[in-house]
Amino acid sequence: MTFVAEALGLTSSAVKRLEEKRILTKAFIKHPFFRDVLDALRLGRKFGGYEEGTLIAKTVEGLEIVSGYPKIRRALTLYPTIKKHFSGDVVLEEKMNGYNVRIVRFGENLYAITRGGFICPYTTEKARLLLDDTFFKDHPNLMLCCEAVGEESPFVPKDVYGIDKIDFFVFDIRDKKSNEALPIKEKERLAEEYGFKIAPILAEVHVSKAHEVAKDVIEDLGRRGREGIVIKDPEMKRQPVKYTTSTANCSDLSFAFRFFGEYGRDFMFSRIIREGFQAFELDDDERFEERCRRLGEAILKAMVESIREVSEGKRIYDKMRLRFYDLEVFELFKEHVKRMGVNAEFSEPVEDSDGYVVWFYRLMKSTTDKIDFILRGNLWQ
């Protein structure tokens, strides 16, 4: 992997060690659909100034480094957290609930890179269809950091956005390699110029009032089933901070407890803690009572649903509707999912007026097996 050594400025033995430790792993499947990429590896964790999920690619036009999207830290209370971390004005931007992809151009085509640093065939196909690539010709050093959102999502399908297929919402425009983000005004101007949708900018407000405005915004977003906000420095010089709605926390908990064999305890615990701090900051008695009910129901309904299904002899799975325009991409996606270690099944593709619809079943074997074990009368621990 001499191109990685060259790209990162490392010795080849250092690269070899990274590979042995599985920090550096394959980032794509060689295929004509990815014809501009000769080879590509990804960083499985932060290394030498590069974020986790950084892609190092050898393309037809030379070496490329696409920096991983930085982890955004979380506020558990709006006050005094926003005030402490920003000064002057802040922008409250909607944090949409989809999956994070970076869109870049290599050679003649666009490529969509997931948070983990994989080139995703599903997302790449949609990016090529939906995004104007003249932006990338005009700005070869930039990448679009987008939320891929909609019902036809292989990772986070959501219907609250009124998007029945999938679409991209730009939240950052960054330098591919340095990861430096453009100021928000500049992002808006470029998005406007090239016709990109952006994650809604909900308010720009002085930091001294931001927690008050954020409180109303969060309440409104929660009512509408949305995920939350990212609080940003308009100049993007300070690190953004995120904060989520109770709706999102509970939706995460439902998901985690529906598939409790697959999901980690830390995932569950962190969402519950978020609810505790939000209750402390935002609730009166009535809202608190409603929150308790919502939390309990989010956890138990999902779990009981899974137990009931196994008791009826069913297996537990997550089910997503997907759409492909080229069946070769479907084949590629199947292979991609397999390499990610997902236990998946797919329906036969059915052609409609706009490509092929496929159902993607993600089998939750651990949840299924654990429930089955208990329902057969076995003891816990």
Added chain:
Amino acid sequence: MTFVAEALGLTSSAVKRLEEKRILTKAFIKHPFFRDVLDALRLGRKFGGYEEGTLIAKTVEGLEIVSGYPKIRRALTLYPTIKKHFSGDVVLEEKMNGYNVRIVRFGENLYAITRGGFICPYTTEKARLLLDDTFFKDHPNLMLCCEAVGEESPFVPKDVYGIDKIDFFVFDIRDKKSNEALPIKEKERLAEEYGFKIAPILAEVHVSKAHEVAKDVIEDLGRRGREGIVIKDPEMKRQPVKYTTSTANCSDLSFAFRFFGEYGRDFMFSRIIREGFQAFELDDDERFEERCRRLGEAILKAMVESIREVSEGKRIYDKMRLRFYDLEVFELFKEHVKRMGVNAEFSEPVEDSDGYVVWFYRLMKSTTDKIDFILRGNLWQ
């Protein structure tokens, strides 16, 4: 520690290794109150056929091994679990909510050993006061396995039993060394003969009907704030199985989320999972709704209470009322608690008509610090 080598039939270098690995550690504080014990060590985990919490003591009358109390496994559903693990009749015994101690006699005095294998000064003082030691003279090979229950408990204070101080309820009588348990009838007969209280025996029923009876028993216990049941083979040849009420699960969760910095995620997760299976097995719609509310409230109320207290500048602690008859034992208990690594503070003892009352504060530094950190506006992760 040659006496341990002799007692367990090990070489002295094997014993040394156990000590180096901290599997074998000190089990008591040398003191005239424990005058019959010359030395004593405990097993921090299962080893060579001995349970975790086994005590190996060199006493004035020779070597003693007191086997650790075996872990009782848990049913997550009543049916078919009871049916699968037992045959013929089963006894449903109340699982009281206190702390497990084994009472033995060494030399001239009784000793109370906690689950972990420590000789506890607090419990020992009460055992000597409350339990008839002729039993131990008549049956030197036996130990009483008791739940120490009541309001004045240093570990699990509960007021649901109407015991304002502390009392002992025998649930097993076992051979000290072999850990073999007497049949339930034999336990009842001996308890009657020597005037010991026992954990209530709630039903004896054929295994084919046990889940139905247990369901009613659990519901009744839950309403009364009790912990649950232990399902036992009357002959005690099969391993007992436990099952808890929703009240107990939620009470555990309240405790864990009140002190969420101190308590493990596994502790929380396991209680939530219990509620899921119980909901599946026992609830109609109305009960399920009530359970969701109860679960959410158990979690959030406790957490918000802690957050609120820290926001008011308070530290988070657990507070227990204790009673000592001899102030020397209080001193000994303070040292005991310190050695257990508990961050404790005590009030000055106040004499009343029956000994000295002391308040025992267990400081929850991690919870306090975590909340304080967040409330100062710091970011999570």
